[in-house]
Amino acid sequence: MLTLIHAWRNLWRNGRRTAINASAIAVSTAVLIFTFALLDGSMRAMERNATELAVGEAQVHAPGWLAERSIYQAIEAPERVLEAAAGLGAAAAARSMGFGLLSSGPRSAGVQIWGVDPGAEGRVGQLPQHLARGEWLPGEAAGRVVLGAGLARTLGAEPGAELVAVVQAADGSMGNVVLRVVGVLEGISEGMDRSVALVDRRDFDALFVAEGRVHEVVLSSQGKVEAGALAAAAREAAPGLDVRSWRELLPVMVNMLNIWTVARWMISLIFVVAAGLGVLNTMLMATFERTPELGLVRALGATPGRVVLDVATEALLLGAFSAGIGAALGVGVATWAQVHGIDLSGLGAGNLSIAGVTLETTWRAHLTPGAVVQPVIVTLGVTLLAALYPAVRASRLDPVQALGHV
Amino acid sequence: MNATPKNPTPVPRAEIVKLEGVGRSYGAGDLSVHALRGVDLAVRSGELAALAGPSGSGKSTLLNLVAVLDRPTVGRVVVDGVDTGTLSPAGTSRLRRDRIGFVFQTYNLIPVLTAFENAEYVLMLQGRPAAERRERVMAVLEVVGLAGLERRFPRELSGGQQQRVAIARAIAAEPALVLADEPTANLDTRTAGALLDLMVGLNEDKGVTFLFSTHDPEVMSRARRVVRLRDGVVEADEVRAPAARARS
Amino acid sequence: MNAVLKLAWRSLWRNRRRTLITLTSIALGLALTIFMASLGAGVYRQASEGAVRMQAGHLVVEHPEFRHDPSPAHALAATEVVAAARGLPGVETVRPLVVGQAVVATAAGSVGVGVMGVEPEAEIGASPFPERVVLGRYLEEGDVRGAVVGTALARRLKLEPGKKAVLTTTDARGEMTSELLKVVGVFQTGSEESDVFLVQVPIGLARRAWGLPEGAASQVGVILGDPDDLPGVAAALSGRVDPGVAAVRTWREAIPKVAAWIELDTRANRLLRVFVIFLVGSTILNTILMSVLERGREFAVCLALGTPPRMLRAQVLAETLLLAALGTMAGAALGAAVSGWVQAHGIDLSLFLSREEGASGVTVGGFMISPVLRCWLTPEQVGAHTLLVFGLTVGIGLYPTWRSTAVPVADLLRTR
Numbered sequence A: 001m002l003t004l005i006h007a008w009r010n011l012w013r014n015g016r017r018t019a020i021n022a023s024a025i026a027v028s029t030a031v032l033i034f035t036f037a038l039l040d041g042s043m044r045a046m047e048r049n050a051t052e053l054a055v056g057e058a059q060v061h062a063p064g065w066l067a068e069r070s071i072y073q074a075i076e077a078p079e080r081v082l083e084a085a086a087g088l089g090a091a092a093a094a095r096s097m098g099f100g101l102l103s104s105g106p107r108s109a110g111v112q113i114w115g116v117d118p119g120a121e122g123r124v125g126q127l128p129q130h131l132a133r134g135e136w137l138p139g140e141a142a143g144r145v146v147l148g149a150g151l152a153r154t155l156g157a158e159p160g161a162e163l164v165a166v167v168q169a170a171d172g173s174m175g176n177v178v179l180r181v182v183g184v185l186e187g188i189s190e191g192m193d194r195s196v197a198l199v200d201r202r203d204f205d206a207l208f209v210a211e212g213r214v215h216e217v218v219l220s221s222q223g224k225v226e227a228g229a230l231a232a233a234a235r236e237a238a239p240g241l242d243v244r245s246w247r248e249l250l251p252v253m254v255n256m257l258n259i260w261t262v263a264r265w266m267i268s269l270i271f272v273v274a275a276g277l278g279v280l281n282t283m284l285m286a287t288f289e290r291t292p293e294l295g296l297v298r299a300l301g302a303t304p305g306r307v308v309l310d311v312a313t314e315a316l317l318l319g320a321f322s323a324g325i326g327a328a329l330g331v332g333v334a335t336w337a338q339v340h341g342i343d344l345s346g347l348g349a350g351n352l353s354i355a356g357v358t359l360e361t362t363w364r365a366h367l368t369p370g371a372v373v374q375p376v377i378v379t380l381g382v383t384l385l386a387a388l389y390p391a392v393r394a395s396r397l398d399p400v401q402a403l404g405h406v
Numbered sequence B: 001m002n003a004t005p006k007n008p009t010p011v012p013r014a015e016i017v018k019l020e021g022v023g024r025s026y027g028a029g030d031l032s033v034h035a036l037r038g039v040d041l042a043v044r045s046g047e048l049a050a051l052a053g054p055s056g057s058g059k060s061t062l063l064n065l066v067a068v069l070d071r072p073t074v075g076r077v078v079v080d081g082v083d084t085g086t087l088s089p090a091g092t093s094r095l096r097r098d099r100i101g102f103v104f105q106t107y108n109l110i111p112v113l114t115a116f117e118n119a120e121y122v123l124m125l126q127g128r129p130a131a132e133r134r135e136r137v138m139a140v141l142e143v144v145g146l147a148g149l150e151r152r153f154p155r156e157l158s159g160g161q162q163q164r165v166a167i168a169r170a171i172a173a174e175p176a177l178v179l180a181d182e183p184t185a186n187l188d189t190r191t192a193g194a195l196l197d198l199m200v201g202l203n204e205d206k207g208v209t210f211l212f213s214t215h216d217p218e219v220m221s222r223a224r225r226v227v228r229l230r231d232g233v234v235e236a237d238e239v240r241a242p243a244a245r246a247r248s
Numbered sequence C: 001m002n003a004v005l006k007l008a009w010r011s012l013w014r015n016r017r018r019t020l021i022t023l024t025s026i027a028l029g030l031a032l033t034i035f036m037a038s039l040g041a042g043v044y045r046q047a048s049e050g051a052v053r054m055q056a057g058h059l060v061v062e063h064p065e066f067r068h069d070p071s072p073a074h075a076l077a078a079t080e081v082v083a084a085a086r087g088l089p090g091v092e093t094v095r096p097l098v099v100g101q102a103v104v105a106t107a108a109g110s111v112g113v114g115v116m117g118v119e120p121e122a123e124i125g126a127s128p129f130p131e132r133v134v135l136g137r138y139l140e141e142g143d144v145r146g147a148v149v150g151t152a153l154a155r156r157l158k159l160e161p162g163k164k165a166v167l168t169t170t171d172a173r174g175e176m177t178s179e180l181l182k183v184v185g186v187f188q189t190g191s192e193e194s195d196v197f198l199v200q201v202p203i204g205l206a207r208r209a210w211g212l213p214e215g216a217a218s219q220v221g222v223i224l225g226d227p228d229d230l231p232g233v234a235a236a237l238s239g240r241v242d243p244g245v246a247a248v249r250t251w252r253e254a255i256p257k258v259a260a261w262i263e264l265d266t267r268a269n270r271l272l273r274v275f276v277i278f279l280v281g282s283t284i285l286n287t288i289l290m291s292v293l294e295r296g297r298e299f300a301v302c303l304a305l306g307t308p309p310r311m312l313r314a315q316v317l318a319e320t321l322l323l324a325a326l327g328t329m330a331g332a333a334l335g336a337a338v339s340g341w342v343q344a345h346g347i348d349l350s351l352f353l354s355r356e357e358g359a360s361g362v363t364v365g366g367f368m369i370s371p372v373l374r375c376w377l378t379p380e381q382v383g384a385h386t387l388l389v390f391g392l393t394v395g396i397g398l399y400p401t402w403r404s405t406a407v408p409v410a411d412l413l414r415t416r
């Protein structure tokens, strides 16, 4: 304790030097925390995009459906899966899937037609929230359709327009129906944008003569259960079915996340070097400047070990104090950026809304314990090292040499 | 920097330093320290005057006031006929550069310059041509007994040698007055004696005016005039026959 | 002035350690920002180049209405445009394309696809598809019904080289048309979107399917040897095309998602670089400030000897300038060397990619990008960042410079 008090006093004896050191440590810690939180924020946004939109956390299909997507490969007894999901505390939505040609006057496009349960979709993902125009499906068999934005453009169809759907039905006949566009979805995925049309499952049944076939069940626990665990539980509850987590369903997205994880580490490394350099150089310089003083202490009879211990105590004290201030500052700024986000559209002259494409321009931080602990460990570690090296050197010098040291 | 210095005043016995009712206190209220209180003092050209007194009596404060490194709280300090209170910052620099040489207790040579360059420093500030600087510095270093050591850096010189460089630096530009704050305090007796010889010699042979402080009776005894300070007041001001030069 | 420089230079080297510490702060800081900037530029360049070559090209000439309404009716007579574009300097390849949507059916099912009608000989070297064929071969001149499809589509429709499929669509007059396709090859780009959605056929077949005349194209893509030539070629080409008949668009307008993503990420990168520069600046400030504070006594002596304050400040400023110059020179060299190395060798991140089938790539907005990160270093980047850090250092040095003559001379001379 006495050492601590002594160290504290000693720090304030050269107030300016201490203040410079403290600011270096605090600034580095704060910037690191803020940056880490921002990087985690973009990671999280990517992951949420993957799961919250159309894919959900896990999906159930009949074996072989994913490869062939045949209308005949339906899930046997889908109620069983829905019940199992309820038992796991996860929301579930059943989808029927087929292919067809949509046309509007001279324009036509081959599309995937999804028969969905409009209410359940809102519970497993955010499809209804991504309406660019118009409304979500009404929840009854009314011949309504929601289109991806790219598809709507191809067909020249906006809410209110009528489309003709031609499909090959399950009984081998050609199904043919007029659908009215009620909404246009945007910003989900390239594939959905370009080639997906959503109808009510009852309309799907009528059009495809599908007899209630379900091809896909989407599961989501809203993040309460880890996706892999959710898939495993569902697999157990529904033996004989093909159950996959979103990671297995979206290998390219997983690649993106992996690459982004590596990129995050590279950026973090650059920041750790920049921040560490700040602490290292400031602290190194400060301790080197103290060589004569340390020589004096040695001349007064202190052992080299004692000198090093004293310097280490001072450094730790200074580091803990300053890193604490920096952490508070960093957490404050990161929290602000988590709540309000940073608007990147203000950061350059170029137009971010290119040809009508709008991206989410708000960069939100996501503060995790790791984003606070790692920077504090880094700055504390560097502080200590940067103090110890010159201190050990000074303590080994002949006191007289150290005193005359410039 | 390019102004040519005035020639040393030919009028003998001119008052080069004059303090009138000078007081200097630090801090305010009950805690204030009165380093000097009501000092009247005049130093004439050609004098070798010692400021004597125990540690804390105000010697450094007085010298700093004369060098305009510090300002009096009350009273007037006139140096070379100029009231220092009226000097601009530029005028202050010029006064120090052209009229005053300063020798410090801890030498305070410029560490990155050689002995030659240190001695040359003030001449350089004055903007003298290189040839003149060289000639004068070599002569001065010869006088202080450092011929041959011109190229050494301060850290390669002993304390006594460093202080000789400091004196060379102080007198190279032929100032009207050389101030020295305890110039011998960091030197051993023998070296201190030699340094004093140098100062006395310069005073007698070249007419350099010295005002230096000391608390060493041995050193005091070598001065022709001794001004004794105690607790910030002039306790005694005695002029007497100087002790003989130790060596010629 | 000479004397000031001499003093400044010697002062720097007197406390070598202090100077070296400050120099590393400046140099490493600059090197880091140059590396970050060039790595970002490299990734964006790769991303845009990859996307551009999977789409039409750096420049697209198309019917003015095509962008809003990509119907086959909005095709243009391309022969003249193709000839005009081929004659321009900087143009590597000109690709007339017919693109449209259709349904491809086999006994295994039917799938909605995007069709790209191409001139096979123009594709080789220009687009990634010819090199990405994993089964069979790419289209050749003389193929009439040939088609190449992506791996995922092939799996879904049970297609392989030699198999047949039927393409159905509605032509420019709204009539339903069908064409028989004979698959000659299967490609795998790593982009899920292309592998599941794209079919390439000879342009003649596409013209027949959509009822377009000989020489018609929905788009004429122009691929440049150097993407930096874009503005010049765009201007030249615009001058040769009647704006009432055809619009010249850059890839930014043609693939807005990729362009917007790049723009957004560029800004994120810029923001992070601002943070790094902030850290670097604070380190420079700290080290310079500390060196000046430790030298108070030295300054006091100079002032006591009559050094004019302006001269002292000039000396300290000269020291800062020297530090800034040396530090930024070293930093620029280091940054350029590291970035140059990464540009030449790349950082291969494919180690971190899943080995699963169909997961062979990384995509942005549906377009594949390479998992090998490469820097793209330009003299402008190096110059701009060097100037920035130089200016920052000198700017930061102003405060300590001013401090140097504001020292309490008498107090500093008194203590030791």
Ligand SMILES: Nc1ncnc2c1ncn2[C@@H]1O[C@H](COP(=O)(O)OP(=O)(O)O)[C@@H](O)[C@H]1O
Residues within 6 Å of the ligand: B026, B027, B033, B034, B035, B053, B054, B055, B056, B057, B058, B059, B060, B061, B062, C411, C414
């Ligand atoms: N900056 C200052 N602040 C407060 N007190 C001071 C300061 N400088 C000098 N003093 C005080 O003024 C008195 C005279 O000091 P000084 O002139 O240095 O004495 P000397 O040189 O004779 O030893 C001392 O009591 C000293 O403590």
Ligand SMILES: [Mg+2]
Residues within 6 Å of the ligand: B059, B060, B061, B181, B182
């Ligand atoms: Mg004193």
